[in-house]
Amino acid sequence: MVVLESSCSFPERPWDVAIWHNLYRDEWTDLELHKGPPNDVPIAVSEKSAKECFRYSFTAEIPFPPSGKHAAFTIKYRTDTSAKWQWMNEQFGTKDGEIIIEPYDLPSKWNPRSLDKYLLSLNTDFDIKPQRSEAPGALLWTITGQIGPAVNRESKTTNMILGMPNEFVRTFSLVRMWAPWLAPRHGAASFNLNEDSILSSFVYKDGVVLVLLAVSGIDNVSTVFRSGPGGDIIVFSQNDDNHESKTQVLAATASSFEIAVASVIYEARKMMRSYSTISHDIPLQGDEPKAQWFSEWYDGLSYCTWNALGQNLTEEKILNALKPLKEHGIGISNLIIDDGWQSLDNKNQSQFKRGMTRFEADEQAFPHGLRQTVSRIRQENPNIKHIAVWHALMGYWGGISPNGDIATKYKTIEVERTDRAADSKTVIIDPDDISRFYTDFYSFLSSAGIDSVKTDAQFFLDILKDANIRKRCKSHILHVPGTPDNFPLPAPKQQTASSAEKLR
Incomplete structure (x- = not known):
């Protein structure tokens, strides 16, 4: 369809419009367009604009388009049959348009070359x-x-x-x-x-x-x-x-x-x-996880705290954000508690300099613990079926705090990073202990009522400077139940939902 505008300052004219193209063979030819009804112009215009110019639509069908063809075209127009043709590319300095038509089929012969x-x-x-x-x-x-x-x-x-x-x-x-x-x-x-x-x-x-x-x-x-x-x-x-x-x-x-x-x-x-x-070097602990499909995740409406609440999360902020949604009949079936719920060191510093200190939520923002928050959310919003929490692959953006409770219970190592957003050195869980760390971490989350996770900062594996450490981390982390390629969270007593993941 071509839409043509002419100023109302001049008398209305009959107009001819055509497409000039080389679709058939390499010879250029006309495709005459036919004027459509006056109201058949798919452009929203203001009342003022409608009074300032005439608008016309012109259409045509291309008969028997060839298979697998690349062609060029431009538009030409004139006020009536006695007037000289005006060319779009000359009048407005535009390039010729292009048409690429898919081939009807491909050769079926399998030829390596x-x-x-x-x-x-x-x-x-x-x-x-x-x-x-x-x-x-x-x-x-x-x-x-x-x-x-x-x-x-x-x-x-x-x-x-x-x-x-x-x-x-x-x-x-x-x-x-x-x-x-x-x-x-x-x-x-x-x-x-x-x-x-x-x-x-x-x-x-x-x-x-x-x-x-x-x-x-x-x-x-x-x-x-x-x-x-x-x-x-x-x-x-x-x-x-x-x-x-x-x-x-x-x-x-x-x-x-x-x-x-x-x-x-x-x-x-x-x-x-x-x-x-x-593969592999690392045996799985327990039954091997299998991918599962949960229609309530992709069919239901999910709400993530990130865009509305940012990183300064508290229990009350989450509850207050859900309240008006419920009052207006907006049924949230899945809730993601994003970045900002965890216990971290180095308060008021860049997120890349902050490390995870313990599994439990921040005691000031969530004074009664994560389990209490999840219980209140479910009690006040019975329509919510699944609750996920965010975490970085290595704990937090700055890894693990060297002075926190986690560092005293699990083996840690200091690694060098090559990315531009962090100090070059970061403490992480030693790959040899990552299975135990994730088993304990996800067991804690499951006991708090969390049934899924959003695993962020997976790119961390690509920015480790040491090739051997990078290899060990990939081999161990990507074969731990519950981490990115193994979806279900471990739950000793019940089957859980798949993780909501994100590669940021």
Whole structure:
């Protein structure tokens, strides 16, 4: 649809509007648009604006659009059949518009080198193998390379050129703008990244979409994408392990971005499941947790204290915030008590300099303890089914207080961090004792009436400076029941809800 405006200062004219395009073959041609009813203009206008100009809508359908086509178009218009055509790109200095039509289907032949069409000069140091995609309509490949072991507590890193994306018209990447935060980056006809990317994609002139996913977390290898000076795709990997390992990338082509993304994500999930079942160094204590689905979480309305109450939480603030919601008939089924409930050291200092001192809530803000607060919440708000609490993966933003009750009961170590928001050294639970710490912590939460957690600051694992410590933390923490990849909180007497997690 094209909407045309003309000033009411001039007489109303019949107007002709057309689309000038090269959709069929490479020859440019007209697509005549037809004027719609006077009121068929999907633009909200003020009464004053409606009196100042005439508005018209023009529409048409493209007959038999070709499969897998990239074309350009512009708009031309004239006051009547005897007037000269005016061109949109000339009048307003705009670029031609683009049309990308998806292909009807993709070749079904599984050819390991068929990526050559979309990635020129593929690096033969990579092993490229076709895989069966779980997303119908996508072609899938695994791309692996070798990376050496860490040496003297220093990670081994590699930069390997994968190839050059060929004649694409759009590119999208999901980058790590900082360790905790992901952000989108878009481009047209050039691949140029200023940050590391975990997913990069390209739309080609034939309508095919290529998606590349960097696989991290297997065998203590982290992988991202970077761009070279000439637009090459560079695979950057970091190995924390003391033996040679693999750099792993997934690639998929499909007729749409959604299908290609689904293909690489499904495959990555399979890879992670397979890895978690054959690893490991750390035996699970008790029965292995299994993922569970709770429709009341995703179907119900959840309320988080963060945006409304911030970090200065108290029992009364939480109760007072819930009261008007109840009075106005807003039924909250899930409550998340966010950052600010814990007992911390270094009061009035930056959150990154504060450490967790004990499991129990802050005694001034929650004078009768967390269990009393949860009991009052449930008593006054019987519609609330689940109550979660926030906690950082390592306790708090500043880890564990070296002078608190926790430090006297559990083994701790001092680690160096590489992030920009904290002092370089932080005290954390020693990985050898992390299982006991989390078992006790979640047992305390369960006894207080908490049935789920929001685990924040998971990026902490990526900003540990020492490769060996980083490896130990990942190996131990990610295989402890109740922590990020194992959802249920331990509850000796009853089944509990899954954790509400967040990667910040």
